[in-house]
Structure formats: C-alpha cells, structure tokens
Amino acid sequence: MLVCQSPAADVTKVESRRRILPVPPLICSHKAGWENICLEYYQLPAFEIPAHYQSDYTIVIHVSCQRLKRKLDECFCTEDIKVGDIAVIPPGVIHSYTTQQSELIILTLSEKLISQAKSQDFEEAEILPHFAKPDPLIYQIGVALKATLTSNTVGSYAYAESMGIALAAHLVQNYSLHKQQCNECCKGLPSSKLLKINQFICNHLSEDLLIGSMAREIGMSKYHFARLFKESTGMSPYQYLIKCRIERAKILLRDKTARISEVASTVGFSDQSQFTRHFKRLVGATPQQVRS
Template sequence: MSNTQPLTVDFTQEDNVLQILPRPSLRSSDNLGWNGIYVQQHQQPAWETPEYAHTRHMLLVHSANVTVRAERWFDGRRQQEQFGGGNNIAIVPATVQHQANWARESPFTLLFLESDRLRQIAYESVIAGVELMPQYAMPDPFIDRIGRALTAELASNQFGSRLFADSLAIALSIHLLRNYSNLLQPLREYSGGLPQRKLQQAIAYINDRLTEDLSIVAIADELEMSQYHFSRLFKQSLDISPYQYVIRQRIEQAKYLLRTTALAVAAIATQVGFANQNQLTIQFRKFAGTTPSNYRKQL
C-alpha cells in the first residue's frame, strides 16, 4: 500500500478523476441536470489507485459479465475481492480513506450520492448521527438494478430524465440507510397519503408542466415538503410514483392527439414532453401494449 499523502477528490471534476484512474469516464451525468446523484460509466485497464477519499458517497456497480480479482483497503484494512458471479457492488463512504487494485480491464459504473441527502432523510426520521459503512465486494441486486437503469439513462442522453433519476436516488438513499449504515432504529414510515389539497396541488403543478424536464425537487418545493416525504406520500395516494404518474399523463396526452389530430408521431412525442419518437414508443408500448402508430391504426 502506498505511503504517499492521501488525496481528497471530487469525481465531478475530470482532472480529479485522472488523479486516480488512467482514463476519463466514457459517459457522465454532467449535462443531465440530476439532483443529488452523479453517475459515471467507466472502462478501465488493470490498475492500482493511490490512497484517496471521495467528497461524496461512492457506489461501484461492476459488470456482471466480467470476473475480476481485486484488492481493496478501507482506512488501511485490506481485503481480497472478486467481482462477477453476483458480487458486483462495493460501497465507499465519503471521507473514508480508500485504495484499490484490480487485475484486468473491466467495465463499471460509479454512483455518487451527496452526503446531505442521506443525512436529510435520517433527520426527517428524527435520527441523528447516521453514517454509511464501507462495504467490500458483495451481492446487492437492488443496487445493481438501479446502477444499470442509470447507466442506460446515460447512454440515451435524453431530455426528461431528471424525475427518473430523482426517484432512483431517493430509493437508493433509503436502501443504503436501512442496510449499510449504523442506523439502530427503523426509518419513520409516513402513512395516509398526501392531504387532498396537497395532492391536488401536486397534480395541477405536474399537469401544467408535462412538457418540461420535471424534478421531484421542484414539485416538493412547490408543496413546501421534503423530497422524501413528498415521494412516499404521493405514491401512497395514487399507488404510483411521481415519475410513473408523469409518464402516464404524457401517454394519455399522446393518445388524445393520436385520436384527434393528424400530427406525426414524432411531433406528438415532442408536444407531450418526450425527447423523441423512440422514447415515446418505448413508454407507449409499456403502458398501452402497442405502438403509437398501431394505436392510431386501430381507431
């Protein structure tokens, strides 16, 4: 293990990435406007990093298709690892001194969460002093699914992903607090749904801005609520998440335009808030069981 002075890095800065890794990221969420979560996709050769600490919590989501032997140190404690075969996740909390090496070129995704996000959720549950605990390579299908969903969003690089990323970031934060923190009591479970006035206010706000790149932050701020509190109670009220509600409303608008106008499908996609025709078609098939073009033909 290196005796050089440990570094503190911020991977949102490319020059910081290159202090630790030999190649820059393939893709990142830099230009997508996501709140509280930052994502990078990497393909890195066999390497040994210097000792360093992150300014944010980092989750490594390794490719399930490549088996890699590695070693990792947390605050000087070394452990051998093997990624692949289900062991695809490692967790590096913010400010924890960390070093790693791996034996072959491998693809992986890095998820970075703001420390304040976890603290805020814990604070809303009247729990103070919660810390995330380091985790060597391990299986966690939930984190794996979130990592792959966010990686797919990076690859699409499309307008309208903020609400999706917000929803995943909140779900990920809750999962981390429940499973990988020093939390000694359950998080408070909100129940009963949103008060009717707040629910109507949220629905009106969303419906007035369906074509915008909505975010949970903006909707929760409009209701003068926290993101976590709003998200949980909204889903209890309608049995779907804010993201699912927005997509359904856009699909309903698209159906109306398909029935009542001769607009091209691409034009309808843009008019109801999708980035392009392909994005509309994917979501339309999920919710309506057919494509927009076939829906129109069947009228």
C-alpha cells in the same frame, strides 16, 4: 500494469477524480444537470488506484468479474468480484485498490441526499464502509441510470432524482449503524476489526465456521472475541453467522432455477430442513413461500 503513486487525495471534484484514473469515463452525468447524484461508467485497464477519499458517498458497481485487492481505511481484502457486486465508501474513508481489466459504474450521492433519506428512526444512523457484496437492487438502479444517459431519455433529471432518493434510503436502511450502536462498538470490537471479521464471515459462509477461526482472523482469543463481538453487534458470532447466511440465501433464491437444497448448501447449511427452520425463524416464511 499502470501504476499511479500519490498520497491520499480528495477526489470530490470531477477533475481530481480523473487525475487518479488512467482513462476518462465513457459515460457520465455531468452534462445532464443531475443534482445530488452523479454517475460515471468506466472500462479500465489493469491498474492500481491510489489512496483517495471524497466528501460524497460512493457506490462502486462492478459490471465484470475479476479479482482485486481493496483497502478501506486500515482494512485490506482480496475480493473475487462477480457481476452485480457493489462496494460502499462513505465520505472521508480512504479507498485504494489494485484491479485487473474491469468495467465499473461509479455512483456518488451527496450528503444532502443521505440526510434527507434519514427518517426519525434513522436520524442518527451512520453509513459504514462495505467491501464488495451482491446487491441486486443497487446493481439494477445503476444499470438503469446508465441506460438513461446512453439513450438521452427525456426527463432523465426527474428519473435520476427519484433513483437517487431510493438509493439513499436503501443505503441508510441496509448499510448503516445507529450512533448508539456505534458507541456500543467502541466498548466492543474496534470498527476496523468489526469490518474485517464481517468480510471474513461473508467470504466463508459455505464453510463450517467456528469461533476459533473467526477469533484467529483478527488475532484474539475465542473468549475475548466472543464477548466483544456480542457487545458490538448484540449477537453471538454464531447468531450473526446464521443471519448472514439467510441474507445471502434471500438473494440466491431470486434465481428460480436454483434448487432450495442447492441454496442451503451454498450458504453453509448441512441440510435443507436446517436451512428452512432458520429461514422461517428469521424471515417469517419458508424459502418456498418467499420464492412463490
């Protein structure tokens, strides 16, 4: 395995980014004249990506299955990556990982693009770092932008601009926390522990997760953890777990071949009726109605 060791480096500029990677991108948008959004497509050997950060918003789109070890600031996670999983790294967040042979699309969005995407309701929202998770919309946008560059499609600038706006809005809507909520988090769990417990829950959705196991993951007592977690999120750990299960189920239901009972079991519900009851309560429709 190739290893590159260096202190955390600012890789905002293309030439800096390429110094920490073993090979150049096979496809990139730098000569296409795109503004506020950049795409690079890599096929990487097994490699250790050293600690780095940048002033833009980074989306790592995984196009191959693998196991990797990723660190976001002080949070570490071993991830079993599936095609379509994405990681979000906001500006200034130190990111490093050790990967097997892999295929990646890396999208970067400018601060200007994110600021323009913030409506009045999200004016003070802050996008948070996220370990790898499935996001079909971002995956499809990344694949479509890569195909546009590959085919040299006329009008790629306008297409990239519109996709960049859509991506920015999606990040603000789905990956951010209001500053008011952030202030509340300061009174609750530290952001690093909140990120760690969120990843723990997402990785164990199919299990019978108890408050005790969540608390042990971040070295706290059950009572202290439950109180601080609710201060941070506005929900009890159990309510948050149910919400995460339903969000994952919404993605799985897009596969028309998957039986609803199988989806219910995959995300940790004991039976289909329990799953349907919680799904309708949170979504406003049954799984069958969403699918049809």
